[in-house]
Amino acid sequence: MDVKSAFLNGYVNEEVYVDQPSGFEDHKHPNHVFKLKKALYGLKQAPRQWYERLSNFLLSHGYERGIVDKTLFIKKSNSEIILVQIYFDDIIFGATQASLCEEFVAAMKGEFEMSMMGELSFILGLQVKQTKDGIFLCQSKYCKLIGSLLYLTASRPDIMFAVCLCARYQANPKESHFKAAKRILKYLKGTSSVGLWYPSHSPIHLIGYLDSDFADCKLDRKSTSGTCHLLGSSLISWHSKKQACVALSTAEAEYIAAGSCCA
Secondary structure, eight states: OEETTGGGGOBOOSOOEEOOOTTOOOTTSTTOOEEOSBOOTTOTTHHHHHHHHHHHHHHHTTOEEOSSOTTEEEEEETTEEEEEEEETTEEEEEESSHHHHHHHHHHHHHHSOEEOOOSOOEETTEEEEEOSSEEEEEOGGGOSSHHHHHHHTTTOGGGHHHHHHHHTTSSSOOHHHHHHHHHHHHHHHTSTTOOEEEESSOOOOEEEEEEEOSSOOTTTOOOEEEEEEEETTEEEEEEEEEOSSOOSSHHHHHHHHHHHHHO
16 A cells, blocks of 8 residues: 655644745735645655654554554454554555455555555565465565675575674675685575575464574674574564673673573
8 A cells, every 4th residue: 555645644743934836925024924724745744744644644543653663563452463564655564364454454444545555565675476276575676795695584594694794794894704605696696596484374373592602702702692583483573693702601691692682
């Protein structure tokens, strides 16, 4: 779902004035300015005011704002649930029952000018394939060098450690770092269609895994923590990060990784 002229829907709370736009000058009062009632594109307040109006509208219709992700809205009706995710003027939504989606679309069209984009197939660089058995995510269009590789880790946890390691040397790369990046590209060339699979029928229980090396960085002897979390059999979170302090033993490095995993 796409909101037409989304930022123009926000109301301005502060006093904001603009010069008379070309073609709409008042020749009797050429030095006068206009006071804005609604936001304009290019105005710093526009994204905030649009989000405030949209969130207030959803909250007034029984939705709850996400605790961690403030752009996620959830509405429960008995045992059914609908999820609404906002990305500026693009809105993704899904529900356990078709009637909830129809109700949401009707409410949004009654308040804003909307255009339905159909079933989700591409969003924020993620390619989405939906089937009756589940959802498959991949980013085959982003198999390039470091900048794109960092973005590619959104659906490729298998390259997370290697890409993050190469990214540490972007400011002053050497030939060895370029060779390492090319090695990642060679791996991606044969695995460009690899992605994440989210089956439609999966048990709902959270499992976390963690690991760490010990003093592997040759420059500062810091360890690296790696964690991943699965909801049933669906991978929902992962990261690879150098630890902030130098661990004095393998046990300490593992303990730091465990702390970050639980957090």
